[in-house]
Amino acid sequence: MNMFDGFRFRRVSSPIHDMDPRVKFLYVLVIFAAAVLFDQLLPLLVLFVAQMPLILVAGVKRECMRSMRGSSLFAVIIFATNMLSLYLYSGGGYGSIPSIIERSLAMTFRFMVLVESFSIFFLTTSPDHLGLALEQSGVPFDLCFAFTTAIRFVPVMAEEAQTIIDAQKARGLELERGNFIRRVKNYVPVLIPLLVNSIRRSLELAEAMESRAWGASPKRTNLYVLKMKRSDYYMIITSLIILVLAAYIRLYISIPSIYELLSA
Amino acid sequence: MEIIRTEDLTYTYPISSKPAFRDVSITIDKGEFVLLTGPSGCGKTTLCRCFNGLIPHFYSGKLEGEIMVAGLRVPDHPIHELAQHVGLVFQNPENQLFALSVEKDVAFGLENLGLPRDEIRERVDWALKVTGIYDLKDRAPYELSGGQQQRVAIASILAMRPEVIVLDEPTSFLDPLGAQKIFEVIDRLNKRLGITIILVEHRLDLASKYADRVIIMNEGRVVLNGRPRDVFISDEAQLVGVGIPKATMLYKLLRENGIELGRVPITAEEASQMIREALTHDRG
Numbered sequence A: 001m002n003m004f005d006g007f008r009f010r011r012v013s014s015p016i017h018d019m020d021p022r023v024k025f026l027y028v029l030v031i032f033a034a035a036v037l038f039d040q041l042l043p044l045l046v047l048f049v050a051q052m053p054l055i056l057v058a059g060v061k062r063e064c065m066r067s068m069r070g071s072s073l074f075a076v077i078i079f080a081t082n083m084l085s086l087y088l089y090s091g092g093g094y095g096s097i098p099s100i101i102e103r104s105l106a107m108t109f110r111f112m113v114l115v116e117s118f119s120i121f122f123l124t125t126s127p128d129h130l131g132l133a134l135e136q137s138g139v140p141f142d143l144c145f146a147f148t149t150a151i152r153f154v155p156v157m158a159e160e161a162q163t164i165i166d167a168q169k170a171r172g173l174e175l176e177r178g179n180f181i182r183r184v185k186n187y188v189p190v191l192i193p194l195l196v197n198s199i200r201r202s203l204e205l206a207e208a209m210e211s212r213a214w215g216a217s218p219k220r221t222n223l224y225v226l227k228m229k230r231s232d233y234y235m236i237i238t239s240l241i242i243l244v245l246a247a248y249i250r251l252y253i254s255i256p257s258i259y260e261l262l263s264a
Numbered sequence B: 001m002e003i004i005r006t007e008d009l010t011y012t013y014p015i016s017s018k019p020a021f022r023d024v025s026i027t028i029d030k031g032e033f034v035l036l037t038g039p040s041g042c043g044k045t046t047l048c049r050c051f052n053g054l055i056p057h058f059y060s061g062k063l064e065g066e067i068m069v070a071g072l073r074v075p076d077h078p079i080h081e082l083a084q085h086v087g088l089v090f091q092n093p094e095n096q097l098f099a100l101s102v103e104k105d106v107a108f109g110l111e112n113l114g115l116p117r118d119e120i121r122e123r124v125d126w127a128l129k130v131t132g133i134y135d136l137k138d139r140a141p142y143e144l145s146g147g148q149q150q151r152v153a154i155a156s157i158l159a160m161r162p163e164v165i166v167l168d169e170p171t172s173f174l175d176p177l178g179a180q181k182i183f184e185v186i187d188r189l190n191k192r193l194g195i196t197i198i199l200v201e202h203r204l205d206l207a208s209k210y211a212d213r214v215i216i217m218n219e220g221r222v223v224l225n226g227r228p229r230d231v232f233i234s235d236e237a238q239l240v241g242v243g244i245p246k247a248t249m250l251y252k253l254l255r256e257n258g259i260e261l262g263r264v265p266i267t268a269e270e271a272s273q274m275i276r277e278a279l280t281h282d283r284g
């Protein structure tokens, strides 16, 4: 069940939560671009640390830590493969071990910066807001509706799956037995009722939608509208400054490696 | 003034060989509270689907006979038009809430109609207040009890201001207390707002006292149709096997034993009142 907790979005208010999702997305893109621009450890470390205040302001420290921990395996893999390949190609100028380590760390932090900014985005943007943002960006309403409804039913389906698992276990089903293929097969008696229930559910949903005048007007209204606030414009400006600054530094300033700084 | 009329209505589902119900001729007046009941599989849900046009527009199949709702011939008008006159509340509250907050859900139908935002806001707040769930408006559906979810479903239909609200076993997923609350909300819609109610229900003990009329179906036909007291006292109702209110059963038992209470009771309170009267009368 823990895996699905992320879909139970809690309605909290913070300057970051209240920000327009489109602006937040722009911010994520800018961080993304900046992270790709640099391949040295120092600027990537700066990017990583500079985002921490946002996490604190949004009050999602715990959730963020969890997603970081979740991606730590990936980070280790990235670090190891970089180490290995750089070492094998060490003829190229990354000769010394410290600089290989530094470069591998840089690649790892590039990844962590992306994880961090995506976490900030998804942890502080309610699915409702996200759907609304899609809608106001011109995505057809049917698609947006499918998106928010899918999210709405994740906790319901998770609960249902648990009920079915319990019911089948009570009838003697053993899920954790046998080799891998056997284990996958064990899940068939769970998946079939789940599938049948989903089909029935979608029919009932369609009926309920029809009963509420689905498709009555070609010009649908939405109860909510996203309006940019002053703080949203500030955020846009900040994001653009970050982008320009990153490009400038990349082009005109030579970045020292941390190893050099330390050994100097 | 009549709001729903069917004449010899017969319907067969697409792949089915036998009609789900046949030759149904009923008239329902504006402002009436009608209780529709009958054994499982007798065609109640199927009949309800005709009232807002799900049959024949959503379910194909064969619909014969006449059905008029709010002056409209059902086969000639699309569901979204009929839905503005007849609201349908379904059995499973979970599967009729789509949005991620109560407020958004209640707004759903109005958004579909393309109403101006101010009006949507006004109607949503009104519907939430009438159904007593205004405090829940920012909650997500999974944070609500079944009874609360069902009230959200009722509010979302109410917000569309239909003349008729049809509720298909709205309490079957609820405990008796939750059911009682739902019935009270429905009764309020009927008595205060004058909305015509068609309630499909098995819990006759709880629901009967609100109804002006009871219709009993059996094996696809309407077998009884009249005032609750007259219907419940009939031998036919007992034969069909619907859960006749215990108070009425008690009356029948007493009558068989030669004790006449005078009027037919429907609720336990009525019955105890009458018995008390009869006893003091006896002593006096």
Ligand SMILES: Nc1ncnc2c1ncn2[C@@H]1O[C@H](COP(=O)(O)OP(=O)(O)OP(=O)(O)O)[C@@H](O)[C@H]1O
Pocket: B013, B014, B015, B016, B020, B038, B039, B040, B041, B042, B043, B044, B045, B046, B047
């Ligand atoms: N979607 C469908 N397709 C085909 N046949 C159906 C469909 N829904 C119901 N039926 C059949 O139509 C008949 C009437 O069913 P209906 O659901 O209307 O009964 P009901 O009175 O609502 O029963 P319950 O009290 O169990 O809800 C049944 O024989 C049923 O099998």
Ligand SMILES: [Mg+2]
Pocket: B044, B045, B046, B168, B169
């Ligand atoms: Mg039914």
